[in-house]
Amino acid sequence: MNTHKEVAADGFVIVGEEICQKIISRADAFGAVEAVFAAMARGDAYNFPVVREAIGHADALYGFKGGFDRSGLSLGLKAGGYWPGNMDKGLTNHQSTVFLFDPDTGRLSALVGGNYLTAIRTAASSSVSIAHLARKDAKVLGMVGAGHQSAFQLRAAVEQRPFEKVVAWNPHPDMLPRLGAVAKELGLEFEAVTQEELGAQADVIITITSAFEPLMMADWVKPGTHIACMGTDTKGKQEVDPALFARATVFADEIAQSITIGEAQHAVGKGLIAEGDITPIGAVINGTHAGRSNAEEITLFDGTGVGLQDLAVASVAAKLAREQGLVTPITLG
Known part of the structure; x- marks a missing residue:
């Protein structure tokens, strides 16, 4: 069953950081990242140009990474960046959120916390390279x-x-x-x-x-x-x-x-x-x-x-969260 078809009918879900940490394993991240790298090389997925800027406040870097995977049907972007002073506030320096959209309708399908996913997908990326090259x-x-x-x-x-x-x-x-x-x-x-x-x-x-x-x-x-x-x-x-x-x-x-x-x-x-x-x-x-x-x-x-890494792992998180009944769909009207 195509998960994105369901989403178009019943609204979007919010998958918070705690849920992501609970349901996404290193194996999940490895599989998602490996698959999207393969799709990119086949020409089945592509990243949009990256926007990354120093915003002139709090020494922060902020930007957007997005893309579309035709094979995985992942469409969206990650918005966020790096705030070097966050550690002093008890927060992670990297802050981000992933926005997923239904590729058939353009409707929002999920908002997914991106901090844990960024960490685990980055580790999965190097892990994929070790698996295939070391x-x-x-x-x-x-x-x-x-x-x-x-x-x-x-x-x-x-x-x-x-x-x-x-x-x-x-x-x-x-x-x-x-x-x-x-x-x-x-x-x-x-x-x-x-x-x-x-x-x-x-x-x-x-x-x-x-x-x-x-x-x-x-x-x-x-x-x-x-x-x-x-x-x-x-x-x-x-x-x-x-x-x-x-x-x-x-x-x-x-x-x-x-x-x-x-x-x-x-x-x-x-x-x-x-x-x-x-x-x-x-x-x-x-x-x-x-x-x-x-x-x-x-x-x-x-x-x-790349943005497609984020979308791939976030898509898995949204799918698992729905399947396990951890989220409630919301409609914007």
Whole structure:
């Protein structure tokens, strides 16, 4: 049964943060994100141009990401952004809401809290890249960044490879024990290291910061490493040395975003790689690109965060919430 057909008849639902946390698992998020990346690569889904602006108040970045997935019948947008002072107010720095619409009628079908979903879909994105690109024998996971998103990333990553140890670095070392506690909970050894030592040990590296300068240099990354660059989603942001792109086989969630607001913006700007050197991760999922070709190859995934990820996961949340009777349809009249 097409859920969106039901929605047109009985109004929209509001799916709050608590409900999202209750019903959406990492497996749900992984499946939704993997499917939408595959749809994008087939040409069955596309993202709308991103609007992202510094609003000149509270140092906030605010914007919109949207799109349409013909195969999943997800249509809508996520509105929200980053308020750096929120932690002091007991709130998450990232704040967002997903609006879903019935693609047959244009009527609103759901309002879905986007904070938890943004965290779990971002972790699912890097997790998908690890599943399809990292060496099967990867044992050491490197985490660059220890903020709110890092625990989501760690929990999702360890489900894809038999990791035994986590090595981590953060600009503010006092935040590392919290990430170490998550690693311990997962039964993994944890070590706080320098960035150079992280590169020397890690088989998979996830960067998840809000940096505007390279935190990992190309020479520090050993052959065979898979890197998921997950923090850069705005012009000017940067987490890794652009020279790393020249050493790696590069993949992205969406090439257009990767070269404009993603990590690849710097390497492309310096002429180290061209747009044609980047492959959509969906091509690997669909089997039209082989992905990793050998054990010595460095693979890099530029996860800029696309609106279709949000819509895919929010659509699952709305569907499950309806099925489980956790929401009551509302009409606007």
